[in-house]
Each structure stands twice: as structure tokens, then as C-alpha cells.
Amino acid sequence: MNGRIETKERLTRRYSSSRGDISNDLLEELGRSWKSIKIDGYGSVPKHFQHVRKLNPIEKKSILVSGGAGFVGSHLVDRLMLMGHNVIVVDNFLTGSKDNILHWMDHPNFELLRHDIVEPLQIEVDYIYHLACPASPVHYQTNPIKTLKTAFIGTLNMLGLAKRTKSRILIASTSEVYGDPEVHPQKEDYNGSVSCTGPRACYDEGKRAAEALAYSFQSQNDVDIRVARIFNTYGPRMKWNDGRVVSNFILQALRDEPMTVYGDGSATRSFQFVYDLVEGLMRLMDSNCTEPVNIGNPVEYSVLELSSMVKDTVKEFNPSCSSVLVFKHAIEDDPRRRRPDISRAKEQLNWSPKWSVQRGLQLTVKYFVSELEENS
Numbered sequence: 001m002n003g004r005i006e007t008k009e010r011l012t013r014r015y016s017s018s019r020g021d022i023s024n025d026l027l028e029e030l031g032r033s034w035k036s037i038k039i040d041g042y043g044s045v046p047k048h049f050q051h052v053r054k055l056n057p058i059e060k061k062s063i064l065v066s067g068g069a070g071f072v073g074s075h076l077v078d079r080l081m082l083m084g085h086n087v088i089v090v091d092n093f094l095t096g097s098k099d100n101i102l103h104w105m106d107h108p109n110f111e112l113l114r115h116d117i118v119e120p121l122q123i124e125v126d127y128i129y130h131l132a133c134p135a136s137p138v139h140y141q142t143n144p145i146k147t148l149k150t151a152f153i154g155t156l157n158m159l160g161l162a163k164r165t166k167s168r169i170l171i172a173s174t175s176e177v178y179g180d181p182e183v184h185p186q187k188e189d190y191n192g193s194v195s196c197t198g199p200r201a202c203y204d205e206g207k208r209a210a211e212a213l214a215y216s217f218q219s220q221n222d223v224d225i226r227v228a229r230i231f232n233t234y235g236p237r238m239k240w241n242d243g244r245v246v247s248n249f250i251l252q253a254l255r256d257e258p259m260t261v262y263g264d265g266s267a268t269r270s271f272q273f274v275y276d277l278v279e280g281l282m283r284l285m286d287s288n289c290t291e292p293v294n295i296g297n298p299v300e301y302s303v304l305e306l307s308s309m310v311k312d313t314v315k316e317f318n319p320s321c322s323s324v325l326v327f328k329h330a331i332e333d334d335p336r337r338r339r340p341d342i343s344r345a346k347e348q349l350n351w352s353p354k355w356s357v358q359r360g361l362q363l364t365v366k367y368f369v370s371e372l373e374e375n376s
């Protein structure tokens, strides 16, 4: 075979082998370095970028991250940038924020498009991470029709782009496709127990439709898809008004306000640190696994247990923290328990979470402490 002709398989191998190991220290340093930048409005940009790898033109890929200015997307962008790829962020800033990607602005490998994926997009790319969609129940229920449009039409547009450009696309699905599960823990072959009329339907059914679209593009048009079912994720860059339990508890404890528990606090979740998720997403993209894969931390805690872990961690920063619990009405359709079976991710991606909740909480609390200091 002519040595200069690259098959898709070889190109994929080259992409995989270029991932390498990027240490957590480096990622933390990245977080700190942009924090130390004094931003004059949005007019000024970092003078010095974090060092990125130099890849040759065959190794260097154009990678689109929809929702790349969001909480999860921006951490993924950091990893892809450090690896030396060209990264194109597409975001409508509904829940994403420029702050999350400010440290890459004007870097020659980085491009930001303010664009709503509900509208078609014509660009050339090699890989697509499709993450764009509000994920916090507070956000996705604020405008449920928009959430459904993003989940369905947005995914349709991204799959159409993947079809035209013959790029591999990873769809960010969710543990919410299992609804309020009757099977525990949840394996990928469980079809779920989802309400199509309740307040969470816009997100749950939207994501189920997104998965159905992906598999239809695979069977009808041979599109190269990957599907990640993401379980509860937390970490630095969660928004103050995110509304999810980890950020709510941390902010409430740091401000010595009561921590709001919906219901009796016995609902369970499995909390994964965002660095683990990003590693899982990248491994899935690199893999040959086209079935849906759960990406989550299988260690399960009740909301009450989480509240005391958060309080203990906040006390490391503020020993006088005396935040108490306040019990509020249970949320309609709130899943009572959730825990991923991650056998498939272990077998197919050789992936399992590395961050304990205690360690992840320390880093997240540290982030919110610095946010509070900067904004006080």
C-alpha cells in the first residue's frame, strides 16, 4: 500500500496513540494559571498559553466540541488542546461561559463559534464530541421546549455534520435515560422507567430520542457513532446557579446557610469527578465500542451522606462552618436511586474512576472558595 495513503483505521490509531498521559497536576495548574490572569472585561487575553504538544499534520485532528464552553465541555477542551489538536468550540452560551475557555482565546489551535446547534452548521472536522445541552434539572426545565429542540434538532444537525464530513461522533447521553430505575444498579441493557409527561421528560425523552437518532444514522448512513451515558458529575467550573446538589451544598456550607435537602435525603446518587468523566469520554471516542457505555462512579451515597461529606470538606477551609440541614418538599419525578454498572466501560475502555468523592470534593470546594473570594 502506498505509505502516504491513510486508512480511517490507521488515522484512528494515530489519534489514539497521541493522547498520552496528561497529569492531574498539569490540569490543576491550568485551572490556576487562568485564574491568575487579570481580565479587563473580555478585551484582554492571556499573554502566555499553557504548553501544547506539537503534532505532525497527520496526527493533528480538527475536533469539534459542541457545548465546549460548558462545565464538562471546557475540561475536555483543555485535554484536547494540551494534546496538540485543533479544537473548535461551538456554544450558544445558554449555560456555558466564556470564562471557562478564556485561557485558550487567540491560541492558534483554538477556535470559538458562538452558534446554536439547533441551526445547521457547515464546517470541516475529523471528530465531534456532541455535548451541547443544558444538563442541570433547574436549567433544562426552565425552557423545556428549547431543551427538546436542542436534544433532538441539535443532535440531528450534529449527526448530519458527521455524515457529511465522515467524522466520528460521540453523543453525550445521560443516566436519565433510565428514568426512576426499577433495576439497580443500571446496566446499559436496561430500558429504563421514564415518564414521557412529567417535568423531566424534556431532558430524559430528548436524550432517548438523541440516542435513537444516533443509531438510525449508524444503520441507515453508516455514521461512526459513540454513545456515553453520563452519570452525576461535579467539579470545578460548575456554575453558582447550577442548581445541582453538589454545587448547592458547597455554596450553602461556605456561606453558612442551611443546606437544602429535597424530600427526606434518602435518594441516592453516584458522584463522579469531572476529570474521570473526561478520561472516559476520550477513551470511548478512541475505542471501537459503538454500544452505549455508562460513564459514572459506582460508589453510591444518599443525599444525607453527601451533605455531611460536603460539610466535613468545607470545614477544612472554614473550621467554623455551622451549616445545618433544611428539609424541603420532594421534587416531582426525582429518581430515588441511581448507580451505574460500569462493567462495559471496564472491559471495553479499560476505564474506571480514579477520583474518590472526598478528593474530588476538596478540589471543588477549593474552586468555589476562590470564586467567592474573587467575587466578594
Ligand SMILES: O=C(O)[C@H]1O[C@H](OP(=O)(O)OP(=O)(O)OC[C@H]2O[C@@H](n3ccc(=O)[nH]c3=O)[C@H](O)[C@@H]2O)[C@H](O)[C@@H](O)[C@@H]1O
Pocket: 135, 136, 137, 174, 175, 176, 203, 230, 231, 232, 233, 234, 243, 244, 245, 246, 248, 249, 260, 261, 262, 263, 267, 268, 269, 303, 331, 334, 335
Ligand atoms: O449531575 C448530573 O450529572 C446529573 O444531574 C441531574 O440529575 P440529578 O441526579 O437529579 O441531579 P441533582 O439535581 O444534583 O439532584 C441529585 C439529588 O439531590 C437532591 N437535591 C438537589 C439539590 C439540592 O439543593 N438538594 C437536594 O436534596 C435532588 O432532589 C436529587 O435527589 C441531571 O438531570 C442529569 O442529566 C445529570 O447527568
